[in-house]
Amino acid sequence: MAKAEKRGAVLRGTSMVDSRRKIACAELDTDDPAGYQGLRNIAASIKDTVLADLPTYLETFANNAEAAGAKVHFASDAADARETIQDIIRSKGAKVIVKSKSMVSEEIDLNAALELDGYRVIETDLGEFILQLEHEHPSHIVLPAVHKPKVEVERMFNKLYKSPMGASADDLAQTARRVIRQDFLDAEVGISGGNFLVADTGSIVIVENEGNARLTTSLPKCHIAIVGIEKIIPSIDDLPVFLNLLSRSATGQRSTVFVSTITGPKTLDEPDGPDEMHIVLVDNRRSTILADEKLRPILRCIRCAACVNTCPVYQQIGGHAYGWVYTGPIGAILDPVLLGLEDAYHLPYASSLCGACTEVCPVKIPIDDILVEHRRRAVNASLTGPVEAMAMASFATVMVNHNLYEAATRLAAVMPSSNGRMSRLPLPVITDWQSSRDLPAMKGPRFRDIWKQRLASAGANNGS
Amino acid sequence: MLQTKPRVHLFITCVADRLGVSAAESTVNLLRLYGCDVQFSELQSCCGQPAYNAGHHDAAKQVARYWLATYDKLLASADDYIVTPSGSCGAMIHHYKDLLVDEPSQIAICNRVLPRVRELTQFLVDDLAVTQSFVNLSSFTVAYHDSCHAMRNMGVYDQPRALLKSAGATLIDWDSSCCGFGGLFSVKLPQISTAMLDRKLDSVTNVMSADFLTSTDLGCLLQLDGGLQRRSTRLRTLHIAELLDPASVVHAK
Numbered sequence: 001m002a003k004a005e006k007r008g009a010v011l012r013g014t015s016m017v018d019s020r021r022k023i024a025c026a027e028l029d030t031d032d033p034a035g036y037q038g039l040r041n042i043a044a045s046i047k048d049t050v051l052a053d054l055p056t057y058l059e060t061f062a063n064n065a066e067a068a069g070a071k072v073h074f075a076s077d078a079a080d081a082r083e084t085i086q087d088i089i090r091s092k093g094a095k096v097i098v099k100s101k102s103m104v105s106e107e108i109d110l111n112a113a114l115e116l117d118g119y120r121v122i123e124t125d126l127g128e129f130i131l132q133l134e135h136e137h138p139s140h141i142v143l144p145a146v147h148k149p150k151v152e153v154e155r156m157f158n159k160l161y162k163s164p165m166g167a168s169a170d171d172l173a174q175t176a177r178r179v180i181r182q183d184f185l186d187a188e189v190g191i192s193g194g195n196f197l198v199a200d201t202g203s204i205v206i207v208e209n210e211g212n213a214r215l216t217t218s219l220p221k222c223h224i225a226i227v228g229i230e231k232i233i234p235s236i237d238d239l240p241v242f243l244n245l246l247s248r249s250a251t252g253q254r255s256t257v258f259v260s261t262i263t264g265p266k267t268l269d270e271p272d273g274p275d276e277m278h279i280v281l282v283d284n285r286r287s288t289i290l291a292d293e294k295l296r297p298i299l300r301c302i303r304c305a306a307c308v309n310t311c312p313v314y315q316q317i318g319g320h321a322y323g324w325v326y327t328g329p330i331g332a333i334l335d336p337v338l339l340g341l342e343d344a345y346h347l348p349y350a351s352s353l354c355g356a357c358t359e360v361c362p363v364k365i366p367i368d369d370i371l372v373e374h375r376r377r378a379v380n381a382s383l384t385g386p387v388e389a390m391a392m393a394s395f396a397t398v399m400v401n402h403n404l405y406e407a408a409t410r411l412a413a414v415m416p417s418s419n420g421r422m423s424r425l426p427l428p429v430i431t432d433w434q435s436s437r438d439l440p441a442m443k444g445p446r447f448r449d450i451w452k453q454r455l456a457s458a459g460a461n462n463g464s
Numbered sequence: 465m466l467q468t469k470p471r472v473h474l475f476i477t478c479v480a481d482r483l484g485v486s487a488a489e490s491t492v493n494l495l496r497l498y499g500c501d502v503q504f505s506e507l508q509s510c511c512g513q514p515a516y517n518a519g520h521h522d523a524a525k526q527v528a529r530y531w532l533a534t535y536d537k538l539l540a541s542a543d544d545y546i547v548t549p550s551g552s553c554g555a556m557i558h559h560y561k562d563l564l565v566d567e568p569s570q571i572a573i574c575n576r577v578l579p580r581v582r583e584l585t586q587f588l589v590d591d592l593a594v595t596q597s598f599v600n601l602s603s604f605t606v607a608y609h610d611s612c613h614a615m616r617n618m619g620v621y622d623q624p625r626a627l628l629k630s631a632g633a634t635l636i637d638w639d640s641s642c643c644g645f646g647g648l649f650s651v652k653l654p655q656i657s658t659a660m661l662d663r664k665l666d667s668v669t670n671v672m673s674a675d676f677l678t679s680t681d682l683g684c685l686l687q688l689d690g691g692l693q694r695r696s697t698r699l700r701t702l703h704i705a706e707l708l709d710p711a712s713v714v715h716a717k
């Protein structure tokens with residue numbers, strides 16, 4: 001596909017959702033403490049309370065979930081999580097597995113492992129379904145196929161399912177639904193993610209707009225939820241604050257179409273639901289973040305992707321450029337921990353530090369500060385190379401030494417120029433700048449020269 | 465307006481010293497017109513932002529200590545102000561407390577000096593309560609670009625707009641997205657930086673028409689101007705001080 005076409009789709013998709021978010025949040029933006037800013041403060045502080053004592057909350061959650069009949073598994077890393085899930089599925093003798101959207105399943109690369117085991121795995125979220133047809137990974141944590149121009153999906157559905165060209169988004173969703181209807185009925189296992197783990201009730205909460213998660217978690221006999229350990233909230237009473245912020249921040253809706261609160265498997269007097277429910281709580285380096293005071297706020301994240309949609313860098317490069325599961329600003333602060341700084345230190349540098357992400361984050365994660373913190377660590381680990389280190393050391397030396405500063409800024413005037421613009425020069429930094437932009441000439445007096453020549457005395461004449 | 469003449473120590477910044485001389489000069493003119501006693505110390509250099517943002521915090525700390533020592537000496541009274549025509553550099557100064565958190569003596573200086581730092585338009589509107597303009601911009605349409613750091617870290621949003629309006633300028637409603645400068649980002653990842661710039665410039669050159677692009681930040685202006693020069697347009701970039709200063713080129717007949 002043409003790169004420009006893809007970029008256009010990303011820019012259009014994210015800008016549209018971003019402006020919806022703006023409107024939905026502005027609607028709450030009153031001065032009272034329950035307004036939008038107030039809710040952000042409340043949500044951030046609830047999350048911090050949990051993070052200050054995460055093991056206890058996890059234990060409470062696990063006890064309550066098991067009391068409701070679910071089986072809770074703790075997985076320390078990706079391999080552990082995969083094996084836990086593979087064991088459960090094997091014990092069910094399953095052949096077909098339906099899945100609703102789960103970024104943690106991407107994080108632990110679950111589908112590949114299950115397909116290798118010979119299962120048929122069907123993604124039931126429309127975006128994920130489209131990507132699965134093309135063997136692609138999501139480029140966005142909420143809008144997985146945002147990089148796909150709609151016409152391309154029309155073409156694909158036309159070829160595969162005889163859906164007409166020009167079909168509406170709703171029509172495309174209907175087609176997908178028709179295709180996977182039988183799979184829902186055939187599947188022995190349904191795998192979902194989870195937006196929140198409610199400690200005091202042992203429930204998992206899933207928000208969605210398509211209804212596919214509802215089917216995934218209720219039709220198959222066995223439901224497996226994979227959730228990161230940071231998704232805990234203390235009480236069901238805290239849920240409204242988070243639902244309000246999540247739906248507005250993620251899609252600009254006042255509330256999503258479906259909110260499922262699932263507490264254990266089907267009970268005897270319930271007509272439907274799975275016979276068995278497993279909750280796999282995934283650590284996978286989240287404990288490392290928890291133990292790190294500077295990075296800990298990352299664990300407040302509710303994966304709304306508001307930071308992604310508003311990010312001017314993401315809007316230009318799209319999600320696949322980040323090279324891994326979590327993309328955009330949240331990816332740039334999370335991936336360096338989950339993948340290791342050495343493999344992902346370049347991500348925090350892919351930002352102008354404009355701070356748009358921090359401004360919109362519903363749980364007030366200081367994303368731009370954490371980007372700088374990762375950069376600091378990359379420098380300390382000598383990942384950014386000796387040339388840059390030398391340049392920065394000389395920069396500091398010049399800036400703290402008056403004579404050197406004078407000499408350097410005077411010397412800059414030797415740079416060749418014409419018509420007030422600096423000539424094109426084959427010099428590092430300058431070339432990179434001039435590849436697309438002009439630079440003014442450094443000729444003529446500096447401000448300090450003018451100050452001495454005429455400004456200082458003009459001030460004196462004014463009697464100051 | 466204040467009773468006594470407010471004393472202002474300029475922080476011109478290294479960029480303006482070399483690349484934004486007329487913006488810096490207009491800053492002086494403007495502050496004097498509004499009755500300030502303007503001081504400039506040649507000992508000043510940079511705020512250290514390039515090193516800070518790139519993660520080279522040892523280098524940044526060196527520059528921060530130097531900056532703090534320089535201005536701590538200059539402040540003759542607790543009422544003195546430090547005013548900069550570059551919002552991003554002003555915002556950097558406010559990072560010093562985090563940067564030097566392990567150095568109590570530096571934190572003590574921060575506590576004296578940092579509360580006195582202002583971005584130019586913020587100082588004019590918030591501290592001097594300026595509402596009158598010395599220029600007439602009523603024949604101009606102006607697109608104001610929000611410097612991300614001035615806007616988000618220093619709270620500069622209404623002030624520049626109020627000043628431009630008080631001069632009679634017609635303001636274009638330009639979106640507040642980043643121009644793609646980002647200091648070293650602009651040369652480390654020039655393609656992304658330029659893509660951001662193009663988007664920002666396209667919206668004002670293709671969709672709206674203006675006479676001037678202006679901002680409170682020399683970094684953003686360098687980027688915006690650098691991109692504009694490669695296009696055929698009559699649009700020009702000017703620092704907001706130049707637009708408001710009756711002695712600047714804009715107002716020269």
Ligand code: SF4
Pocket residue numbers: 249300301302303304305306307308330357360361362363364365367
């Ligand atoms: S970092 Fe904040 S804005 Fe970004 S996905 Fe997480 S909660 Fe949403």
